[in-house]
Amino acid sequence: MDDLRDLYEEVILDHNRNPRNFNRKAENGNCEAHGFNPLCGDEFTIHMAVEEGVINDVSFTGVGCAISTASASLMTAAVKGKTVAEAEALFASVHELLTDEKGEDVTDKVGKLKVLAGVKEYPMRVKCATLAWHTMHAAMENKESTICTE
Amino acid sequence: MSDRTDNIHDLDEVRSAFNVERIRRDFPILHQEIYGQPLVYLDNAATMQKPNAVIDAMSHFYATDYANVHRGVHALSQRADAAFQQARKKVQTFINADDWREIVFVRGATEAINLVVRSYGGHHINAGDEILITEMEHHANIVPWQMLCDEVGCVLRVCPINDAGEIDLNTFEQMLNCKTKMVAVAHVSNALGTINPVREIVELAHAHNIPVLLDGAQAVPHTSVDVQALDCDFYVFSGHKLYAPSGIGVLYGKAELLESMPPWQGGGDMIMRVTFEGTQFNRIPYKFEAGTPDIVGVIGLAAAIDYIEAIGLGPIAAHEEALLQAATDALNDIEGVRIIGTAANKSSVLSFVIDGVHPHDIGTIMDKQGIAIRAGHHCAMPVMQHFCVPATARASFAVYNTMEEVAVLASGIHNVIEVFA
Ligand SMILES: Cc1ncc(COP(=O)(O)O)c(C=O)c1O
Numbered sequence: 040m041d042d043l044r045d046l047y048e049e050v051i052l053d054h055n056r057n058p059r060n061f062n063r064k065a066e067n068g069n070c071e072a073h074g075f076n077p078l079c080g081d082e083f084t085i086h087m088a089v090e091e092g093v094i095n096d097v098s099f100t101g102v103g104c105a106i107s108t109a110s111a112s113l114m115t116a117a118v119k120g121k122t123v124a125e126a127e128a129l130f131a132s133v134h135e136l137l138t139d140e141k142g143e144d145v146t147d148k149v150g151k152l153k154v155l156a157g158v159k160e161y162p163m164r165v166k167c168a169t170l171a172w173h174t175m176h177a178a179m180e181n182k183e184s185t186i187c188t189e
Numbered sequence: 190m191s192d193r194t195d196n197i198h199d200l201d202e203v204r205s206a207f208n209v210e211r212i213r214r215d216f217p218i219l220h221q222e223i224y225g226q227p228l229v230y231l232d233n234a235a236t237m238q239k240p241n242a243v244i245d246a247m248s249h250f251y252a253t254d255y256a257n258v259h260r261g262v263h264a265l266s267q268r269a270d271a272a273f274q275q276a277r278k279k280v281q282t283f284i285n286a287d288d289w290r291e292i293v294f295v296r297g298a299t300e301a302i303n304l305v306v307r308s309y310g311g312h313h314i315n316a317g318d319e320i321l322i323t324e325m326e327h328h329a330n331i332v333p334w335q336m337l338c339d340e341v342g343c344v345l346r347v348c349p350i351n352d353a354g355e356i357d358l359n360t361f362e363q364m365l366n367c368k369t370k371m372v373a374v375a376h377v378s379n380a381l382g383t384i385n386p387v388r389e390i391v392e393l394a395h396a397h398n399i400p401v402l403l404d405g406a407q408a409v410p411h412t413s414v415d416v417q418a419l420d421c422d423f424y425v426f427s428g429h430k431l432y433a434p435s436g437i438g439v440l441y442g443k444a445e446l447l448e449s450m451p452p453w454q455g456g457g458d459m460i461m462r463v464t465f466e467g468t469q470f471n472r473i474p475y476k477f478e479a480g481t482p483d484i485v486g487v488i489g490l491a492a493a494i495d496y497i498e499a500i501g502l503g504p505i506a507a508h509e510e511a512l513l514q515a516a517t518d519a520l521n522d523i524e525g526v527r528i529i530g531t532a533a534n535k536s537s538v539l540s541f542v543i544d545g546v547h548p549h550d551i552g553t554i555m556d557k558q559g560i561a562i563r564a565g566h567h568c569a570m571p572v573m574q575h576f577c578v579p580a581t582a583r584a585s586f587a588v589y590n591t592m593e594e595v596a597v598l599a600s601g602i603h604n605v606i607e608v609f610a
Contacts, residue, residue: 043557047550047608056545079549080566080579102579103607105549161553 046164047105052166054109058099065096070181074101076166076173078162081137085174092122099171106164111171111178113152123179124155198242198492200499206502213589215240215496218242226559229601232378234407234538234585235381235563238399239493246492247459247485258484259458259475273484276491277474280439283494284424288444293474294482297438298406300330301425302373304440304477305402306333308450309423312373316342318370321399323385324350325378328568331403332593334373343370350575354381358389365397372401372493376408376424380581381530382513382570384408385392391420399587400446406430410587411509411536415501416441427550428486432587433493437486440477447473454479477563495589505588509537512586512595519599525606529581537586543602546609554605555582560598 042048065071065086076082081103088096114133118126132148135141137158146153158168195503202211213219218238221228230238238352250272256265257274275591279401281289282287295301314320320334324347331345338345346369347448348361349566360512372394387403394401405414409426416424423442429435452459452470456479461469497505503564516539520526525544543551552564584598 042610043554046553051610078565080573081547081549082579101545106550108547132459152524164553167549184287 042064046161048154048157050113050151050154051105051109055105058108058112060098060119061112061115062100066102067095068098068177072174072178072181073176074100074104074170074177076107076170078163078166081167081170083107083111083171083174085111085171085178087122087175087178089179092120092124094118094123094126097132103170104167106158107167107170108186110155110168113155114171114175117150117152118175125173125180133172134169137160137168198245198496200598201240202497203242203496203499205491207302207508209508209589209591212500213591215242216589217244218240218448223559223561226558227558229558229597231584231586231590231598232561233410233587233590233592234430234567236435237410237432237587238507238589239432239434240490240496242496243489245494247371247434250485250488255485257481266455269484272491273482273487277486279491279494283414283498284409284439284441285417285442287417290473291383291441291444291447293440293447293477294423294487295438295440295477296436296483297427297429298425299333299427299436299438300422301440302329302402302404304453305442306337306422308477309400309446309451310334310337310343311341311453312451314341314343314370317368318343319346319366319368320344320371320373321346321348321364321394322373323348323356323361323375324571325354325383325569326373326375326571327379327382327404328374328413328570329373329406331571335372344368350381350383350572353532354378354383354572355532355534356385358393359384361390362393365394365399368397369394369397369468372399373404374401375404375406376414377405377411377537378530378568378569378572379407379538380540380572380583381532382534382540382585383530384412384470384534384536386417386534387421393504395420407536407538408546409507410497411499411502412506422446427494428490431490431493432496434483434486434489435548437490439490444473447477450477452476452479453481456480458482474496480585500588506586509586509590512539512590512592513539516584516586516595516598517590519595520602523602523606524600526602527530529576529578538583539585540581540583542578542581542607543609546605547580548582551582551602551605554608555601558597558604560600560601562598578592585605 065088083101132145191508254268402423405426428437459479502579548564
């Protein structure tokens with residue numbers, strides 16, 4: 040049971056219990072996208088206000104498991120005020136953190152988001168952790184369609 | 190000769206008084222640890238584990254009797270053919286069909302429903318006609334009908350469920366009318382465990398001359414089914430939920446209905462005579478079995494039926510009922526747990542949610558404790574919508590589960606709540 044704490048870190052549980060930037064629309068929002076994980080029914084909409092390449096506000100609505108909710112909450116906190124390019128770079132680092140595809144050590148690049156590292160040990164849950172990020176990526180590209188993590 | 194495959198396991202010991210510990214020894218997969226904890230397999234509604242009697246019958250058949258069926262004069266081919274035919278008769282007896290020709294081998298419940306939709310529906314259901322299903326159907330008994338509706342313009346009507354997860358027979362009857370051309374209902378719901386009053390449903394539908402398809406995927410492993418007593422027109426089930434291999438399933442159809450239906454796939458074995466001018470189709474059931482079938486799957490299915498019958502569906506049902514009752518009581522005692530599906534008449538499925546914990550997180554934390562349960566929508570998204578939940582966690586029981594495992598389930602749930610406290 041103890042190694043479960045690597046997945047369900049205190050920070051993750053906290054963001055799940057009290058998600059940041061949750062259940063409201065972005066102020067002066069101008070793009071959004073819908074994300075769906077059919078496997079477990081996680082479903083989020085990411086709302087964003089992006090002006091001149093800067094993310095002035097970002098929020099999310101919907102329902103999901105603790106991992107997807109915490110990841111979405113951490114994401115909104117991390118990218119608010121950043122540029123779109125910085126947010127995309129962070130997504131790439133988080134993706135690497137969760138999948139280890141390139142074998143690159145990204146701990147320095149992800150900052151607080153390193154609490155998501157435990158998810159790597161649970162391949163079935165990686166989709167949960169990346170759902171909000173894929174959805175934000177689509178919102179920034181202003182794709183209308185629903186993002187599906189299957 | 191083909192009995193050789195049947196007798197490699199002496200089932201006499203199995204036949205003796207019900208003893209779950211001795212039954213567990215028949216299932217090699219159960220004896221392993223997951224993350225250092227003994228495996229507690231409670232995902233039986235998704236698929237069941239296989240006893241040695243099935244595994245060995247299949248490998249023995251490959252090792253000694255294997256050949257293609259229906260086509261050879263040589264010795265192996267005759268043995269394979271005989272075993273295949275014997276298996277069909279075993280299925281016939283198992284569900285008490287009147288005639289072996291009413292047993293069509295398919296890939297599973299899904300394929301069986303699709304066969305009926307394509308062959309029967311495609312020819313007897315037209316624009317404006319109605320198909321009546323229930324709100325608790327598995328996607329396999331929704332989507333093929335929806336596809337037919339899109340194609341021909343018929344209408345899918347859905348009998349609602351109440352908050353216990355039951356249908357109301359009066360409502361059901363009121364939804365039948367002269368446009369209804371098919372009733373398709375789960376015998377047992379995979380998401381809720383509800384046992385539907387299928388005998389009454391068939392009677393009501395037949396009073397309007399409407400044929401009835403029963404989806405027995407979750408029923409056959411837990412209760413003895415008599416298609417003649419039910420008087421249903423079609424009955425479908427999957428082998429893999431019945432201790433048999435995946436890839437084999439059964440469509441039962443009344444002979445006169447099957448006779449009246451066109452084939453749905455063309456190829457070898459389903460023909461009498463082929464010329465380029467035209468083809469004369471084979472008789473039932475072969476007309477619906479184009480191509481080489483899952484021969485060894487059929488052998489495995491027959492072995493599974495022998496195994497189940499040696500224990501007896503009566504004792505199996507009694508054992509599972511006791512497990513379900515104990516698990517229901519245990520979960521009702523845990524604060525924050527809500528059981529989804531509280532029908533008066535239930536089979537061995539226990540769906541539940543925990544306040545403040547998403548089912549997917551429940552699934553992961555249970556897995557870490559060696560407990561395999563299902564978390565998700567169980568291919569019954571409309572059921573989730575009815576109960577306003579994104580998903581549920583589901584424990585489902587089989588003959589090899591024990592009271593100790595029910596206790597592990599309950600303590601596992603306590604641990605989930607503790608992680609999230
Ligand atoms: C009630 C019910 N119907 C149909 C099916 C489909 O069975 P299969 O996937 O074996 O074709 C299932 C299996 O999940 C089921 O539980």
